[in-house]
Amino acid sequence: MKALRLGTAVESTFQGGGGNGMVPSPRLLAPNGGEATHHREEGGNNGPSPGLTALRPTKPRSGKKLFAAPAGNKPPRRREPIWRGLVFFSVALNIGLLLSLCVNSTTTLPHHNERQEEHQACLINLDDAGRSGGKTMASQEEEPVPKLAAAMAPSTGKPAVTPESVINLDHGDPTMFEEFWQGTGSAAEIVIPGWQTMSYFSDVGNVCWFLEPGFGHEVRRLHRLVGNAAVDDGYHVLVGTGSTQLFMAALYALSPPGAPAPMSVVSTAPYYSSYPAVTDFLQSGLFRWAGDASSFKGDTYIELVCSPNNPDGAIREAVLSSESGVAVHDLAYYWPQYTAITRRADHDIMLFTVSKSTGHAGTRIGWALVKDREVAKRMTKFIELNTIGVSKDSQLRAAKVLRAVSDAYELPKGREAHRLFDYGRRKMVERWSMLREAAAASGIFSLPEETSGYCNFAKETAATNPAFAWLRCDREDVDDCASFLRGHKILTRSGSQFGADPRYVRVSMLDRDDAYDIFVKRLSSLR
Template sequence: SVVSSAKKTPTAIPSDCVINLARGDPTMYQPYWRRMGDKCTVVISGHDLMSYFSDPGNLCWFLMPELDDAIRRLHRVVGNAVVDDDRYVVVGTGSTQLFQAVLYALSSQDNPDTEPLSVVAAAPFYSSYPEETEFLRSGLYKWAGDAYAFDKDGAYVECVTSPNNPDGTIREAVVNREGGKLIHDLAYYWPQYTAITGKADNDIMLFTFSKATGHAGSRIGWAIVKDKEVAIKMVKYMELSSIGVSKESQLRAAKILEVIAEDCVNSGPEKEENFFEYGHRLMSERWEKLREVVKRNGVFSLPKYPRDFCNFKGKDTDPSPAFAWLKTKDGLNCDNLLREFKIVTRGGTNFGVDSDYTRISMLSVDEEFNLFLERLAAIKGTMNGNY
């Protein structure tokens, strides 16, 4: 009576259906994990994982030790973050919950008369930051917009997303004033998206299982935190908002991260490609195809990214971001234009910039990505006729 989760075979996409590339659902990695067979399978009995507690002696008492170990091991193998023993790992229900835990940790004070902490990010910024900061109308923190335009004195938090969502650029803090705290959202600082140029060593770094491996449904994110008091307050937030994080997801994430790390260490010319090699190959191929279509039809432009030496891959590589940051050359509303061709994206105004930009997920399944390219290629002719 052992049950396996439902296995659905992908259904063909009707050629006239709407393609939704607004959210970055990372389904493109599924074939890789299918190929891995049972290597990452977890088996959970009815009596397993029952308690609230995972590691009562740990500051983050709901973090499973095997996940803590797997996270640190993978960062060491990839070389994208410092995870020395004096750093705290806090697990969350996706990095979304951790972002809010950080805001709480950096702003919770005993004095109720203090002004809400200003939260800023350089435009174009991740579209969810303003809404996640504002939706509960917290008196602890408030969204203060584009970091480039921020001119208030006093305490503030700047979100530094690098590589950036939506535009894929490598970023550093822009405000750089007294009283500033930084959140580094490093969701895309993995070898399939960008060159790993060094170990990130920031005060608060956020990562997410979704973008690292494609397992968005598990809702696992983690923070690597230098300051103990910040980590303690983040854990307090997690207790109050959800009394910890799914253990089933933690167990599975631990297994998958372990397998990736192991494969990376054991890779060589005669071995099968590891997860990041696979991801980078796919992403590079997609970007090459996309650039070709954009070049041919002449309606749009894409950002150019500098080549850089990747310590993990051991060679110069071109970035291949998780999103295409597409711009219409003539200033037309890019999101609206694509919607006429049944391509749903997320328009520039959501990211604090003009509507001639739009963000397109590069992480959909092959069939959807190819249909997107076909439709994008078709826009040229129509443009000549109708505009």
């Protein structure tokens, strides 16, 4: 019953730094405008409205039932039992009533208007309704200031979707994985007492002095389990505030400060839309975006190799080769739920993130495996200057999460139901199957060919099931697929932002079930 209804988000470069990038347009949320700014920001003061409170208990927490099917099995898609239909109806009714009070229209099409971002006064928080077991943030309401506890219950601030909603699949927000983690009980729960991890330092003897040793350990353990990347033979583990910070750190580390010109940063198109934006937004004298690697002329460069590739899921290798060129491998999606693990990657710099491996985007934890000690030190230096290290709380949490993933595979008996990669692959296979059917039913879209390989981790042949769909609109009168889809209340990211044809769009495959279901249904109806 949870989902999102956001406005379009256009990734801006530094020239348009005032633009909204990931920030959703507010028009969809609250086209009514008004003087609600402070009411919104101060919402915690007032506690939830009776309407919101009444809504909470109706949210299904189905974590306990998620793993009835044996792990690795691929059940037919049957996700509409009667109780779920009833709950859906009940929640939809409540939401409908509430929204009719709060916003003028839930079906207004996205219209970018930055001045109204804060005018959404009726956000619905369905995330703090409770869970299948253990202590929750919401359960702290027995403490002296119940209103505050309620206000602190984490949320995306996103209203629920309805069949009429605008569906935002522009970002790769990995909320699909919430369902899995709701089923793991306390295995991935973390408790941090007030006095813990107060120092800047985590491990003064390490190159990366702010790396929590427990996190570094779980990173190595998981890679050994999955077999997707080398971690022995001298690799350094570095932690970053998401892999984006590590990406910048790599650019910094690989660009000699005294060079006559900025280092050229390239990647084969279609390339991840953030690469040019993040490279150039500070107009650094050290490095500069130089576009598509396949048309680059020169010997000195940093080539970004994303594999499986964002946006199109392709398995990639570096296309350039030179003595003075270097590669950074972004392996965010090189995990068994998305692709076959065909080899143990052993590149000089490899980037990973919990956002895509486990779905914990809000934790903002990425890591790099780095061969060269001097490069590792210079990357560490970047993070020191940029943010004086990385949140220890998030590192501890990420360590606990990664540990739960490994434990489910390595510890005996009773853990099969909690195997992340089995769950993820099952979901992705199911979603890709739905998407291909929808595209076929519509007849106006095409998708990349399915490829497969023998997965050393799963010990079977596995198809690629990318985290994004690289969708092409084949209708001859459609030059701009993103606009066409937006006209049908589906928000995606245009191919033009990836250095590619705007007849392509990138579609996130990782949203929650309800949003994904509506998307697929709507897509299949387009002609």
